[in-house]
Amino acid sequence: MKQGRHRLAGLLAALALVAGSGALVACSEPTPPAAAPSPTHLHSAASPPPPSTPLRDGERYQQLAMAEPYTPQPTGGGTDEYRCFLVDPGLTSPAYLTGSQFLPQNPAIVHHAIFFRVPPEQVAEAQALDAEAPGEGWRCFGGTGIGGSGPGSQLAGGATWVAAWAPGGGEELTAPGTGYPLAARSRLVMQVHYSLLATDGKAAGTDRSGIRLRLTDQRAPLTALQTLLLIAPIELACPPGESGNLCDREKAVLNLMHRFGPDAGGVVAGLNALCNRGRSPAPAVTQHCDRTVRRAGTVYAAAGHMHLLGKSIRVELNPGRPGATTLLDVPRYDFDDQGARPLTPPVAVEAGDELRVTCTHDATLRRKLPALRSLEPRYVVWGDGTSDEMCLGVIVWAPTQKHSCPIGIRRSAPRRVIVERCLHPYISRSHSTGPGGTRQPGGNRTRARPTCSPPPTGSTWPVKPRPDCSTS
Numbered sequence: 001m002k003q004g005r006h007r008l009a010g011l012l013a014a015l016a017l018v019a020g021s022g023a024l025v026a027c028s029e030p031t032p033p034a035a036a037p038s039p040t041h042l043h044s045a046a047s048p049p050p051p052s053t054p055l056r057d058g059e060r061y062q063q064l065a066m067a068e069p070y071t072p073q074p075t076g077g078g079t080d081e082y083r084c085f086l087v088d089p090g091l092t093s094p095a096y097l098t099g100s101q102f103l104p105q106n107p108a109i110v111h112h113a114i115f116f117r118v119p120p121e122q123v124a125e126a127q128a129l130d131a132e133a134p135g136e137g138w139r140c141f142g143g144t145g146i147g148g149s150g151p152g153s154q155l156a157g158g159a160t161w162v163a164a165w166a167p168g169g170g171e172e173l174t175a176p177g178t179g180y181p182l183a184a185r186s187r188l189v190m191q192v193h194y195s196l197l198a199t200d201g202k203a204a205g206t207d208r209s210g211i212r213l214r215l216t217d218q219r220a221p222l223t224a225l226q227t228l229l230l231i232a233p234i235e236l237a238c239p240p241g242e243s244g245n246l247c248d249r250e251k252a253v254l255n256l257m258h259r260f261g262p263d264a265g266g267v268v269a270g271l272n273a274l275c276n277r278g279r280s281p282a283p284a285v286t287q288h289c290d291r292t293v294r295r296a297g298t299v300y301a302a303a304g305h306m307h308l309l310g311k312s313i314r315v316e317l318n319p320g321r322p323g324a325t326t327l328l329d330v331p332r333y334d335f336d337d338q339g340a341r342p343l344t345p346p347v348a349v350e351a352g353d354e355l356r357v358t359c360t361h362d363a364t365l366r367r368k369l370p371a372l373r374s375l376e377p378r379y380v381v382w383g384d385g386t387s388d389e390m391c392l393g394v395i396v397w398a399p400t401q402k403h404s405c406p407i408g409i410r411r412s413a414p415r416r417v418i419v420e421r422c423l424h425p426y427i428s429r430s431h432s433t434g435p436g437g438t439r440q441p442g443g444n445r446t447r448a449r450p451t452c453s454p455p456p457t458g459s460t461w462p463v464k465p466r467p468d469c470s471t472s
Helices: 002-006 009-021 120-132 153-159 249-260 262-275
Strands: 059-065 080-087 095-103 110-118 161-165 178-182 187-195 210-217 226-231 286-292 297-305 310-317 325-330 341-349 354-361 392-399 407-412 416-421 427-432 444-447
Touching (some): 095 110, 095 161, 110 120, 120 187, 161 178, 249 262, 262 286, 297 310, 297 325, 325 341
Antiparallel strands (some): 059 210, 080 187, 095 178, 095 210, 110 187, 226 392, 286 354, 310 354, 416 427, 427 444
């Protein structure tokens, strides 16, 4: 019962968040021309992490790990397990998380890891979940299960995401002047996706992974970051020359539900309802889904996640409109290179803008990849397993906050973007962009004083400096 209650909570959270944010449209696209074979997507051999960037002003390291080694135990005849572990960064005062480096102790079985913050008021619930499950941690397909499984309580699935790792990822640093806020006495949940595909679900050793955090005290205010998830459905039919019982979509979805529970089928149906407006699913190698932005803000980085059949992934801002911008473009997706791509300079978004994630998959890779070659042919839909697929865009952004001092995005016609930093000794950038998003004459880059700047003449963004900020 516990497994059914918590299964796929985070993914359903993302779906609920998307549903509540505005219109979504997904379209199928025709099969693109044949391209050169993709990389094999095999896990890289374990190697020591590269030297990290020196600590920035005010940062300190905090290293965390599981209390005891854990042995993954897939269920339902599958080869995957998602396990959540509660870890304590020992915060006695508020802090910002400004960087992280995941430390996979057994990379042969670690598919990816995500870290979620747990506010003090939810720590007892997280501890109860941990105590209820035998062994280290608790099973948590999709999300943490904290906050229940109702649609409203699951909206935090993306917002509480503060760090992530996938093969090829190294130390991730937030942009200067930004960080994920962590309250005093808060905790982190380390969710690890274990894949035992190579051993057909049989035990393949233990794991005791950890993470090294960069923390900054909140004495100097930073811009608070959030994570936004963009999700598109997967409808990938068996390619010509393949046949079998699971090439039937309905039977493939039932198989998915057998491995991960009934909620897995609900996610597939929900994605079609939200992104395809409930029309009959149409198989296609390329799928996309649009999301309407509800709040203005700034995008600092973007990443994409697919599994072994992924060919390409793209995240766009206002596609097909004047001033359209590509936030992420990975034309040759490599499972072993999934790190986030910083945006330089950061990109401002406004309420009413559209974000689109587009993914292309190749079912013929199943016959080429050693990890998948022995599997029965199947119609592939969205699923948590390594042999299933995903289309996930990950956006690191900061919604614009009224009465906020550290960083504000202010606009005045025509499309002038001014990024102001106060109480922070970093570079302030000011530039104008035309309809095509190109830099116009007059753009400049200046050293900011550690004070707040007044709003530009003609600005329509309401600004009221905090009492501790000087406007002189």
